[in-house]
Amino acid sequence: MDFETWWLIFVPIVFALGWVAARVDFRQMMSETRNLPDSYFKGLNFLLNEQPDRAIDAFVEVAKLDPETTELHFALGSLFRRRGEMERAIRVHQSLLSRADLPQADRENAQYQIAQDYLKAGLLDRAELAFEHVQETRFAIPAMRALIRIYESEHDWPKAIEAVRRLQAMADEPVPQIVHYQCEQIELALNPRAPDFAAADKALDAAENALRQLGAGHASAAAQARVASLRARKAHLQGQEEQERAALVSIMDTAPEYIGLFAQDLLKAYDQLGRLAAGVDLLRTHYQHYPTLDVFSILFKQIRELEGYEQAWRFARHALRAQPSLLGLDKMLEVELQDDSHKQVPGVVNDGSPAAAIVAGADLSLLRSLIHKHTQRLDRYSCQTCGFEAKHYYWQCPGCNSWETYKPLRLEELK
Template identity: 55%
Template sequence: MDFEPWLLIVIPLLFGLGWIAARVDIRQMLSETRNLPDSYFRGLNFLLNEKPDQAIDAFIEVAKLNPETIELHFALGSLFRRRGEIERAIRVHQNLLQRTDLPSLQREQALHELAQDYLRAGLLDRAEAAFEQLKATRFAPEALRALIRVHETERDWPQAILAAQALQGLVDEPVPQAVHFHCEQAAAAMIATPPELDAAHAALDAASHASRQRNAAPDAPTVPHVRVSIMRAELAMLENNPVACRVHLEAVLAHAPEYAGLVAAKLLDNHRVDGTEADGIAMLEAHYARYPSLDVFNAIFQARRTVYGIADAWVFARAAMQRNPSLLGLDRLLEAQLAAPARADGVPAPHAVAVVDDVALMRSLIHKHTQRMDRYICRSCGFKARRFHWQCPGCNAWETYAPKRLEELDV
């Protein structure tokens, strides 16, 4: 390739221009650095050394000396909120919003920060109003997620549903808890005086639709949400339709066998209505053989005790203990042994224990332990409850309870 003489001129010229530009940038940076007060660098040093109290004091001094440092105000507000000093965070962000010269993008950011302050402080009405103003801004997704939390806390299910639908339309992502919002609406309609049956049906239809959207998967059938089926069974009983109730309860056994413990007692009550409790017991025993569960075991034990007597319940508990040992099963077995009468000829029943007092003591000790283990536990916060919850009472998270007792879980 031939050498071009003009390159001897262009290359040094470009090098010189680059050197000049670098010098200008360095001078500008040094000039800006000189304009920053010493308090700013002290604050940075405190932050780097994990001394937030001293850092806050230093940054406050900077903000007083130079009110134009908008980003520093944002940093101060975040520091206050993280430290739990919500009132100071609110004042910082309110002062920013009162400035008439604040650019629109930073005004939106200040409103977003203020809304978070209100939410953290528990001022739900103010938080709701602030997040509503953000629905038409770049913070819309975050605002809608926050509004969902606010409406959940207020138990305002219609507004929670509207916020979830708006979020889903905005970001095209499922909102899993939307199923429960509709179910909560249905529950409220069912306990109204008198029950609002049409409203309950409409809410459960909407819940089924939300469930299909949530659970849809390629090449896989859509399974209705367990809670929807359970609530449809309850609604059928309100309408005095035990046949439809049984269909929904059996659907849970078929499609979500791990949740059988939540419907076992209801299913036996349903069979008791038409005198087919023996069929219900047989169905649950077949299910228990495939999917062992303490709740199903307990439902079968109590039903056998009522229908066939304590001796029959003892036989079932003993066989179940041999297949699936558990403290709850042992507790029920000892309960049956203590309650079983002796035979008429005075010979102890086959399952009797020689020293009844010892059995009673053993059962007392085991029962105290099973009372502690006979709980559901939240996977998110560890909150323990005697009954199953779809929403944790401790952390308000949805579907964090496994349908198994603490004894059954590997925790």
């Protein structure tokens, strides 16, 4: 009986306390609402009516009336940055940092936000310093990623490599572009005018080590092809023909679709060893499995020189039947017309030439000029991220600065 009486007393007390707490919270909420400036509600109304410019003006007025509105300052700073108004964004975040009473968490956030402002404004030196200031905070990882982008844009490859290592010490995440950072250092060391073979060896070893650490899941064919091609270039500069040939042949195994970018170098290496015919046979066999325009045009020219016109045109007819291509025909005719002894005069058929025997009565010069007008726009590489087109192949897109976004194929081959 005592237990039941206890509950009869306790339950009403609990309900009474809850009612009092609710009344207190409601009154406090109403009081805070009444204290909000009218500009705050005007700003909300403008946002709902899709009038962002007027909304920003209203919120700026709120921030002036009540400097304690920290979250509103952060929101305004982000809005200004997204709209490209970098001076206003920087001023907002600087005003937060100037407050002596700003909580530590908000101060760190303001420091990170102003670093982003500097980065978007192109003030890279200030951005670098600001991102370094938050390395001991919860923003350390995104700040380090931003620092990597800064060093990359400045082509400061040693700092970029060091930043990647610092990032990997914070978070176990792959950074595939570190291989290209090492390759950029190799490119600098292999300057033909003053090659630094010791520095090149060190960077090559580092690049190959980075490939091994990335593993099969993250080491791209592009990166493997680039490292092998640079090892071949170093061997070429040192007069090591066999090592150069072996490095280029390795691309056929690790990155077979990229051999077209280095096919001419491969044949030159075989030629220096007195084995050009073997190189042509190897490349022809590879072409059967990985046909590309680059390999086609190089093979046609070499077969024409080694085996004659008929064998070259027989190869071309078979290849173009399997992979129809206006660009392929254009490049083939270009090779024919480079030989002055077989150029045809408009309106005159040179029946004695081997080319005329194969293409009876054709004016190759006229035919090529007609085709070339339609193939110029197709004879380009295209970035798969931003669509930037270029006559030359790039490991890093000049348009969007993304790595490995160019396929080793021309536009016509991508369709």
